[in-house]
Amino acid sequence: MVSAPTNEHYFLGIDGGGSKCKASIADASGRVLGSALAGPANPLHGVEQTLQSIESAARRALSDAGLPTETLGRLVAGAGLAGVNLPSLYRVISDWPHPFAALHLTTDLRIALLGAHQQDEGAVIVTGTGSCGYVRAAGVDHLLGGHGFPYGDQGSGAWMGLEAIKAVLLASDDLGPETQLIESVAELLQARGLAIVERMSGKPSSDYARLAPLVFDAAEAGDPVALDILRSGARYISAMARKLLAYQPPRLSLIGGMAERLETWLDRDVAEQLSRPLGPPEAGALLFARQQSALANTA
Amino acid sequence: MVSAPTNEHYFLGIDGGGSKCKASIADASGRVLGSALAGPANPLHGVEQTLQSIESAARRALSDAGLPTETLGRLVAGAGLAGVNLPSLYRVISDWPHPFAALHLTTDLRIALLGAHQQDEGAVIVTGTGSCGYVRAAGVDHLLGGHGFPYGDQGSGAWMGLEAIKAVLLASDDLGPETQLIESVAELLQARGLAIVERMSGKPSSDYARLAPLVFDAAEAGDPVALDILRSGARYISAMARKLLAYQPPRLSLIGGMAERLETWLDRDVAEQLSRPLGPPEAGALLFARQQSALANTA
DSSP states (O other), X not given: OOOOOOXXXXXXXXXXXXSOEEEEEEOTTOOEEEEEEESOOOGGGOHHHHHHHHHHHHHHHHHHTTOOGGGGGGEEEEEEETTTTSHHHHHHHHTOOOSSSEEEEEEHHHHHHHHHHSSSOEEEEEESSSEEXXXXXTTEEEEEEOOOTTTSOTTSHHHHHHHHHHHHHHHHTTSSOOOTHHHHHHHHHTOXXXXXXXXXXXXXXXXXXXXXXXXXXXXXXTOHHHHHHXXXXXXXXXXXXXXXXXXXXXXXXXXXXXXXXXXXXXXXXXXXXXXXXXXXXHHHHHHHHHHHHHHHHHO | OOOOOOTTOEEEEEEEOSXXXXXXXXXXXXXXXXXXXXXXXXXXXXXXXXXXXXHHHHHHHHHHTTOOGGGGGGEEEEEEETTTTSHHHHHHHHTXXXXXXXXXXXXXXXXXXXXXXXXXXXXXXXXXXXXXEXXXXXXXXXEEEOOOTTTSOTTSHHHHHHHHHHHHHXXXXXXXXXXXXXXXXXXXXXXXXXXXXXXXXXXXXXXXXXXXXXXXXXXXXXXXXXXXXXXXXXXHHHHHHHHHHTTXXXXXXXXXXXXHHHHTTSOHHHHTTOOOOSSXXXXXHHHHHHHHHHHHHHO
């Protein structure tokens, strides 16, 4: 059982992401009092911006909860952030002189899992801008994929966008098959051929992920190139799911921006074993803050 | 015939590249008087650095030729630079208040072609850090590939390195086949699994190209994953060569850092139609400067 901290404390759940940071505040009983959004909070894309977004989201959530700004110092925070599985990033963020009573740091995957299953064990595959898998079961704590753009994250939005750009550029040189992606990409980017290169050169993975819906659209219309991309991505996600299921987690959920459309492309045996997520990652971050606080109180 | 400018002028040939800038100085008769190297000069990676490198290489080449610094204002320069086929970059560099008597700007491919064939017509495939094809023949001026990292340039060093990293990361999750690249990449990068991600995240294409020799080594040792990568890259370069040959250029050369090792992997019909390059790109830049100067004098 989670032992409650003194009632002077509140819990703050932080779900950091590449495009925004979500914050939720709950009281000692777990009741959510307020929530808010702030800017990007992916430390892989910038630590300074991440810390600013976390503090900003926390202040806004306090305001949304009708609590005074001074309450900031009484928040027990749980934060799930991408990239903190990298030791160097974990250290940098742990060293932050944060304004909270406590800051418990974990990966975006851990809070996604806690949110989706409302318990410590289970497995999740996140397919949004990036993709990765995570399982905690019977003493196992295992991560799959999540290696990032442009060398990993098959089946993710950014990967689909990158494959779409590759196919369109090959076709524009008549060195690859025709595809309706040429027209849909041209419409979205307002660019063709070399102008696509000017438009995408040096751009972050989120810009590539914007093209993913075009791949789904084209595949659903029977475009062979888009079908190849989507089937290859789905094959990777299905293989990842089987690896995670081998650890016999109580539940497996597919979450993230691509999840809904991708689900129908997964192998049937995999799709049948998916469970709907019980809650969002920010709920998992709140649960993580409560758990860690209870551990600290009993220690 | 090229009409000679007044003998007060000298010619400067500039071959800009991602890792260094090569400069050669020749007199009105075409005799090379001196040459020098300076830092990176790829405008796609930084215009300011490129302009500095060009001026620095020119000053050093003057010194190497035993000519006084003031001669800078009497140099008729021809420069071949990557990326100036993009209108935005062409404009930025054309607007540079350069210190030369004249600056004639063209692509790295055009000077590679002029250098390799010592004439206006012909075709080249450059496979170094990136890859691209270029043909000028019978009124045709056509570019293939060269779209850049990470969405193009199949068969290039950076592409091979990227494919190697992808394969190693897949294998490290047991979601892809075993490959000896795991060990050779670990040795070169002093990193495995997630540490590879830390090592490569956000790195320029030249860092990926460093891994290309490992792909050749592994493929030559029969590693199936490396064989797949190399065969796929060679297939693309062979297809590109056939497209270029369709324009019936007088000669086709394969040049750049990957050329020698890649040649044996090309389809036989393509390999048999390759000609050795007659000169390097900086010789092509000098030739370009002379040609453009002659045009200006006759105009």
